[in-house]
Structures are given as structure tokens and as C-alpha cells.
Amino acid sequence: MYTNIIYLRNCITRFLYKNLAKPIFFRFDPEIVHDRMINIGRFLGKHNITRKITSIVYSYSNKKLEQTILDIKFPNPIGLSAGFDKDAILTDIISSVGFGFVEVGSITGEPCEGNPKPRLWRLKKSKSLVVYYGLKNEGCEKISKRLRNKKFMIPVGISIAKTNCSKTIETSAGIKDYVKAFSKFKDIGDYFTINISCPNAFGGQPFTNSKELDRLLTQVDKIPTKKPVFLKLSPDLTKKEVDDIIYVSEKHRVHGFICTNLTKKRNIKKIADDFVPDKGGISGKVVEDLSNELIKYVYKKTNGEFVIIGCGGVFSAEDAYKKIKSGASLIQLITGMIFEGPQLISNINVGLIKLLEKDGFNNISEAVGLMQDK
Numbered sequence: 001m002y003t004n005i006i007y008l009r010n011c012i013t014r015f016l017y018k019n020l021a022k023p024i025f026f027r028f029d030p031e032i033v034h035d036r037m038i039n040i041g042r043f044l045g046k047h048n049i050t051r052k053i054t055s056i057v058y059s060y061s062n063k064k065l066e067q068t069i070l071d072i073k074f075p076n077p078i079g080l081s082a083g084f085d086k087d088a089i090l091t092d093i094i095s096s097v098g099f100g101f102v103e104v105g106s107i108t109g110e111p112c113e114g115n116p117k118p119r120l121w122r123l124k125k126s127k128s129l130v131v132y133y134g135l136k137n138e139g140c141e142k143i144s145k146r147l148r149n150k151k152f153m154i155p156v157g158i159s160i161a162k163t164n165c166s167k168t169i170e171t172s173a174g175i176k177d178y179v180k181a182f183s184k185f186k187d188i189g190d191y192f193t194i195n196i197s198c199p200n201a202f203g204g205q206p207f208t209n210s211k212e213l214d215r216l217l218t219q220v221d222k223i224p225t226k227k228p229v230f231l232k233l234s235p236d237l238t239k240k241e242v243d244d245i246i247y248v249s250e251k252h253r254v255h256g257f258i259c260t261n262l263t264k265k266r267n268i269k270k271i272a273d274d275f276v277p278d279k280g281g282i283s284g285k286v287v288e289d290l291s292n293e294l295i296k297y298v299y300k301k302t303n304g305e306f307v308i309i310g311c312g313g314v315f316s317a318e319d320a321y322k323k324i325k326s327g328a329s330l331i332q333l334i335t336g337m338i339f340e341g342p343q344l345i346s347n348i349n350v351g352l353i354k355l356l357e358k359d360g361f362n363n364i365s366e367a368v369g370l371m372q373d374k
Helices: 002-026 029-048 046-060 140-147 171-186 212-222 239-250 285-301 318-325 335-340 345-361
Strands: 067-069 072-074 078-080 102-105 118-121 128-131 156-160 191-195 227-234 257-259 307-311 332-333
Touching: 002 046, 002 318, 002 335, 029 046, 029 102, 029 118, 067 318, 078 118, 078 345, 102 140, 118 191, 128 285, 128 335, 128 345, 140 156, 140 171, 171 191, 171 212, 191 212, 212 239, 212 332, 239 257, 239 285, 257 285, 332 335, 335 345
Parallel strands: 078 102, 078 332, 102 156, 156 191, 191 227, 227 257, 257 307, 307 332
Antiparallel strands: 067 072, 118 128
16 A cells, blocks of 8 residues: 555656656756755755655655665665765755665865866766766865764765866875875765766876775775775776776775766767767766676676675666666666656665565565676
């Protein structure tokens, strides 16, 4: 009965979003829409009544979706990826929308205005976004001060990157910048993600190089924290580069990987739009297959010893389940929510329950990695 009510509610909210809200949103510049949504989310999170109303409209829970991973309890496996809540403004409302966790940032050592506008485009036919923000955020000092005494309803990940500027190009300076941001959050949130794969930063992605990554992780290891550490990987890495990153990670305090960040490739068959900006990384359906392939590869390569968070092209429960069966224990999304609406999160979770029951599983963790033999 409960699931049927949720399903009916989601059908109504999806209809309203797809036929009323989305056509209006898609008439305006995507960054302007994003900023307005952040402001609305900030308002909704400030008041108990608005949080409860939001929860009634969007949330869904089921014990079969609960997992304890690295001593962190996740109420469901669907999280908001880093890149949406850049300044950690929405932590009071995200759980009411139905997410099981959220990753804020990426947050850098110094405040960063990001790259010049325009820096966000929709690829409507491809169900994707081109993102060229360039790590825009208020910096680790201001954001950590805002979050220090907060109590979070769901797990919060802190995505850390180096400041997007010429001063951090030299390896030692880049490492110092990462360490500054990491240190500010050592007691805030539930886990860290070290973003070594932003495609839009000054100087490229130097820490995908195994030697530079080893230097970075050596310094990060010195920071006293009990929080798990993930590395966010690019979908454009070669197998050799992935192997080297895994090898280095095994020598350091790394607990898992996020597969994946944005792709810089422009020759992908899923790109259906006539115009695609040359600059920026692509999210959404365009990166889905690259993400799934990397999940499978990392899971098999490491025999499931690292926790994998799957990210890229999740628009349905089937999309999420495919990543889970490929080896991901948790899922992140942004683009699917923008194209489908905020009810997508509970839609996915309701759909996952049906898929689990169809396969005879009692918990989502039982499905992790099952596709490896196929």
C-alpha cells in the first residue's frame, strides 16, 4: 500500500515537472536556473515545516536499501554528486528530497570564482550537460566554518580539489592546497573524496600521474582523521593509468573510488546534439557507458576490496541497478535529476526494491558485483 501511494505521488510530481517546470527552466540559462534552485533549497532547509513538506512530496524509505559501509550508515544508495552543492548550502534539505547521502564541493584551499561564463550548457538530445565551472566555491575556510557545528541527517562527503589557478600548477603548491582543504574538514562530515579528475582546472589533471599521486597521498596520510577516503577518477583514463592509481592507492589510506567524473571526449556515439562546446566536461548519458566500464574494471581488478561509488548517466532504477551489479555499492547523480525532476530519487529507490525482489534479494548489498560473471 505504502509503495503504491509513493508510486502515484511520483507519477504526479513527474508529470508536473516534465510538463510545467522543466519547459520553463529550459528556457533560461542553466547556471541561472541552478543558482535559483540553490536559493530555493536554502530557504526550504531553514524551516522545519518546509523540510517536512518537502519530505512528504519526495522522500521514500525501505530497510532493504539500508547499508553500513566503512562504518557509515546509508539509508539508501542514491546520493547527490559533488558539483551541485558547491558551497555546502543544501545539507539541511537534501535528506528531505530523498537522497541517502550527499557529497558537497569540490572545495579548494582558497576561494575560487571558477572559469569565465558561460560555463554550463544543456545537451537536450543527448540528455547530458557540458560543465566548465572550474571548481567555483567559497574556499575551505568559509565553508568549514559554516558546517562545523551542524548535525547532518544523512552521510555527508567532502570533495576536495586544488584551487583552480596558476599558483597551484607546481606539484608542491598543488599538494599544499589539497592538504589545507583536507585539514579544515578532518572532523567535519563522514568521508572525503579527493578529486584528481576535474577536466576544467588550470594545469589539467597532474595527480592522475602515479608519482604525483603518491606524493599527494603521502601528505594526506599525515592528517589525523578517521574518515574514509575516496579518489574520484576520470572516465578518460587508460587501463594502465587506472592500474597505476590502484597500485598507489593500495599503499595509502584510500578506501574506494568514485567512477566517474566528467568526460572530455567529443567522439562518443551517444552525443546526439549538433552543437557541443569545445571546452568543458560532459556529464549524463554521454558518460554512462564509460562509467559502467570503469566500475566493472576496478571491481574486477581489486576483487571488490575497494568501495566503488558509481556516477554518470543515472536516469532510472535500471541505470542504478546496472552500476550496482557491475560493482558499485553506492550511486551518485545530478544530471538525471535535472532532466527528470527531483522525484527521480524516490523513483529510483522504489524501482530498486522491485528489482531486488525480482532477483530474490533481501538487501541492496547482495546485488553488488553480480554482473562480473556475465
